[in-house]
Amino acid sequence: MSQSLNFLIPSSRLSDTTVPKQFPKPSLLSTFAIRLPVAKARTRRPIAAVLTSDNGKGVGGGGGGVVVVAADVGSFEVDLVTEAELKENGFRSTRRTKLVATIGPATSGSEQLEALAEGGMNVARINMCHGTREWHRLVIERVRRLNEEKGYAVAVMMDTEGSEIHMGDLGGAPSAKAEDGEIWTFSVRAFGSPRPERTITVNYDGFAEDVKVGDELLVDGGMVRFEVIEKIGPDVKCLCTDPGLLLPRANLTFWRDGSLVRERNAMLPTVSSKDWLDIDFGIAEGVDFIAISFVKSAEVINHLKSYIKARARDSDISVIAKIESIDSLKNLEEIIQASDGAMVARGDLGAQIPLEQVPSAQQKIVQLCRQLNKPVIVASQLLESMIEYPTPTRAEVADVSEAVRQRADALMLSGESAMGQFPDKALTVLRSVSLRIERWWREEKRHEAMELQDIASSFSDSISEEICNSAAKMANNLEVDALFVYTKTGHMASLLSRCRPDCPIFAFTTTTSVRRRLNLQWGLIPFRLSFSDDMESNLNKTFSLLKARGMIKSGDLVIAVSDMLQSIQVINVP
Ligand SMILES: Nc1ncnc2c1ncn2[C@@H]1O[C@H](COP(=O)(O)OP(=O)(O)O)[C@@H](O)[C@H]1O
Ligand SMILES: C=C(OP(=O)(O)O)C(=O)O
Ligand SMILES: [K+]
Ligand SMILES: [Mg+2]
Structure with missing residues (x-):
C-alpha cells in the first residue's frame, strides 16, 4: 500500500503564515490546502535498471521492435508507443524532447504518417506555402484517424505562408x-x-x-x-x-x-489575405497550433488570438510566433509574451541576419521562452543532408545535440520529412540523439542552474507556480520515478515542464485537445483520463489503470500535484 503519510495544514493556519504581503487575501484561500505527505521508506527498482536503454529499440517507437498492444480509448487514452516504451524501458529513459515533422509528398500517405507516429512524431506540421487546401485537409484527416484508431495524440500545426518575397513554383x-x-x-x-x-x-x-x-x-x-x-x-x-x-x-x-x-x-502585412483564408481553414479543420510566419510585433499575435477566440468558440488553438526576421528579434520579449509558443525559424532568420549570429539568437530565444513558460521549437536544417543521404553529418548531430542541451521543447524536421528520401531515418536520428544527450545530461548532473523568474499574474497562479517549482525540486532531490499532474487546462503541466525535472511528467487531462497540445512540451507524457475532484480516488484509479497495463509497478515512487486540490503528494505506488 501507499508508503506515504498525509496531513492537512488547516487553511486558517496557512493564511497566517504563508500569504505574501503584496497579495490581497484572496477568497480562494479558504479552499486551499497543502498536503505534505512524507515517504517513509522507499521501495524502488534499482537505478541501474532504470537508467538503461537508448539503444534505439522501443524508445519512442521506431524500427520494427515496437510491441503493439490493442488500444483502449475508453476512459483512458495513451498511445501504443508510449505504452510499449514505459513497459520495456521504465520511466526514466523516456524521451523528453518533442519532435515536429513537416508533412509533404514524402510522408502524406496513411502508412507513412503511421510510421512517423511510431517513430516518435509528436506534432505534424503542414506548411501552407505548399500544396492545396484539399491536400492539407486530407493530411489532417489521416492524422486524426490515426489518433482515433491507435490512441496517438499527434497534434497538427498549420504554418502560414506569410507575405515575404519568394519565388513562384x-x-x-x-x-x-x-x-x-x-x-x-x-x-x-x-x-x-x-x-x-x-x-x-x-x-x-x-x-x-x-x-x-x-x-x-x-x-x-x-x-x-x-x-x-x-x-x-x-x-x-x-x-x-x-x-x-x-x-x-x-x-x-x-x-x-x-x-x-x-x-x-x-x-507587407504579416498576415496576408491568403493567410487569413488559410487561418479560416485551420480553424474549420480544428488544428491544434497555428504558426505565424514573419511576426513583427505582438500586435499581430493579439489580433489573431482574438480572431480565433471569436471564430472558434469551443476549440482553443495555440498561436506560435515564428521568429525569423529582424523585426521579430527587436520585439522578441513582447512577441513571446503575447504568443502561446515560439519557433526559432532558422531558415529565414539566417537569410535576414548574418549566419554567425543565428546560434546566439537561438540560445536567447530558447532561454526567454523557458523563462516565460512558452514552448519553443528549434527548426530548419537540423539534418539537411538527410534529404539526400541516409546518415547525418557529424556537424548536424552536434547541432541537434546543442538544441537538446539548451532544453528546447521540440526539434523540427522540414524538407527531411516533407520531401526527403529518408524521413523515418531522420526522425530516428533526432530521437536517438535526444535520448543520448538527455541521458548524458542527467548522468553528469550538469543541470544548468536556471533561475526561473516569477511569472504568475494572480495569487492563485502564484500558488500553482510555487507548487510546481517545489514539486520539481523535490522530484530531483528524492530521485522519484515520475511526477503526476492532474490538470484540466494543462497549465500545471506546463509549469512542471518549465522546471525541466530529471524524471518524466505524466500529465493527465480530461480532454483530447488539451492532451494533443501538451504533446509539444518538454518531458510531458500526456494521457486523457476522466477524473474527479477527489485526488485520492484519482490516484487510485490511475495507479490501477497504469499497473494493469504494465506501465508502472508497485513500489515506484511518484510525486503528484493537481490544479483542483492544490497539493503535493509523495506516494509509493501500492
Ligand atoms: N505540402 C507540400 N507539398 C509539396 N512540397 C512540400 C510540401 N510541404 C513541404 N514541401 C517541400 O519540402 C520543402 C521543405 O519544407 P519547408 O521547410 O516547410 O518549406 P520551405 O522550404 O518553403 O521553407 C519545401 O521546400 C518543399 O519542397
Ligand atoms: C521554419 C521556417 O519557415 P518556413 O519553412 O515556412 O520558411 C524557417 O524559415 O526556418
Ligand atoms: K511557412
Ligand atoms: Mg520561414
Missing part, C-alpha cells in the same frame, strides 16, 4: 539548377507554359521597382546568389554568381552594400 518542376555565369530573369509577370528557359516568377509586385542594378539577390539566404545586372520593365535580369539548386517558392532577399534591403517589404 517553377511551373511544376521539383527544382532547377542555376549555374555560375548564367543569366536568369526574375519577374512579376505570369509566364505561360511551357515557360521560357531560366525565368522565375516573383510574388511581390514591387520587386522590379525596389531592386537596383548592382544589388545582390539571395535565394534561401544564400543557397544560390545572383547579381542584378539590368531592369527591363517588370523583368529583372540577374547573373548567377554562386550556383546551386532553386527550389519551388524559395525565399528571396536582396542586399545592397552588405545590408538587407527591406524598406518596402517591411510594409
Whole structure:
C-alpha cells in the first residue's frame, strides 16, 4: 500500500503564515490546502535498471521492435508507443524532447504518417506555402484517424505562408539548377507554359521597382546568389554568381552594400489575405497550433488570438510566433509574451541576419521562452543532408545535440520529412540523439542552474507556480520515478515542464485537445483520463489503470500535484 503519510495544514493556519504581503487575501484561500505527505521508506527498482536503454529499440517507437498492444480509448487514452516504451524501458529513459515533422509528398500517405507516429512524431506540421487546401485537409484527416484508431495524440500545426518575397513554383518542376555565369530573369509577370528557359516568377509586385542594378539577390539566404545586372520593365535580369539548386517558392532577399534591403517589404502585412483564408481553414479543420510566419510585433499575435477566440468558440488553438526576421528579434520579449509558443525559424532568420549570429539568437530565444513558460521549437536544417543521404553529418548531430542541451521543447524536421528520401531515418536520428544527450545530461548532473523568474499574474497562479517549482525540486532531490499532474487546462503541466525535472511528467487531462497540445512540451507524457475532484480516488484509479497495463509497478515512487486540490503528494505506488 501507499508508503506515504498525509496531513492537512488547516487553511486558517496557512493564511497566517504563508500569504505574501503584496497579495490581497484572496477568497480562494479558504479552499486551499497543502498536503505534505512524507515517504517513509522507499521501495524502488534499482537505478541501474532504470537508467538503461537508448539503444534505439522501443524508445519512442521506431524500427520494427515496437510491441503493439490493442488500444483502449475508453476512459483512458495513451498511445501504443508510449505504452510499449514505459513497459520495456521504465520511466526514466523516456524521451523528453518533442519532435515536429513537416508533412509533404514524402510522408502524406496513411502508412507513412503511421510510421512517423511510431517513430516518435509528436506534432505534424503542414506548411501552407505548399500544396492545396484539399491536400492539407486530407493530411489532417489521416492524422486524426490515426489518433482515433491507435490512441496517438499527434497534434497538427498549420504554418502560414506569410507575405515575404519568394519565388513562384517553377511551373511544376521539383527544382532547377542555376549555374555560375548564367543569366536568369526574375519577374512579376505570369509566364505561360511551357515557360521560357531560366525565368522565375516573383510574388511581390514591387520587386522590379525596389531592386537596383548592382544589388545582390539571395535565394534561401544564400543557397544560390545572383547579381542584378539590368531592369527591363517588370523583368529583372540577374547573373548567377554562386550556383546551386532553386527550389519551388524559395525565399528571396536582396542586399545592397552588405545590408538587407527591406524598406518596402517591411510594409507587407504579416498576415496576408491568403493567410487569413488559410487561418479560416485551420480553424474549420480544428488544428491544434497555428504558426505565424514573419511576426513583427505582438500586435499581430493579439489580433489573431482574438480572431480565433471569436471564430472558434469551443476549440482553443495555440498561436506560435515564428521568429525569423529582424523585426521579430527587436520585439522578441513582447512577441513571446503575447504568443502561446515560439519557433526559432532558422531558415529565414539566417537569410535576414548574418549566419554567425543565428546560434546566439537561438540560445536567447530558447532561454526567454523557458523563462516565460512558452514552448519553443528549434527548426530548419537540423539534418539537411538527410534529404539526400541516409546518415547525418557529424556537424548536424552536434547541432541537434546543442538544441537538446539548451532544453528546447521540440526539434523540427522540414524538407527531411516533407520531401526527403529518408524521413523515418531522420526522425530516428533526432530521437536517438535526444535520448543520448538527455541521458548524458542527467548522468553528469550538469543541470544548468536556471533561475526561473516569477511569472504568475494572480495569487492563485502564484500558488500553482510555487507548487510546481517545489514539486520539481523535490522530484530531483528524492530521485522519484515520475511526477503526476492532474490538470484540466494543462497549465500545471506546463509549469512542471518549465522546471525541466530529471524524471518524466505524466500529465493527465480530461480532454483530447488539451492532451494533443501538451504533446509539444518538454518531458510531458500526456494521457486523457476522466477524473474527479477527489485526488485520492484519482490516484487510485490511475495507479490501477497504469499497473494493469504494465506501465508502472508497485513500489515506484511518484510525486503528484493537481490544479483542483492544490497539493503535493509523495506516494509509493501500492
Ligand atoms: N505540402 C507540400 N507539398 C509539396 N512540397 C512540400 C510540401 N510541404 C513541404 N514541401 C517541400 O519540402 C520543402 C521543405 O519544407 P519547408 O521547410 O516547410 O518549406 P520551405 O522550404 O518553403 O521553407 C519545401 O521546400 C518543399 O519542397
Ligand atoms: C521554419 C521556417 O519557415 P518556413 O519553412 O515556412 O520558411 C524557417 O524559415 O526556418
Ligand atoms: K511557412
Ligand atoms: Mg520561414
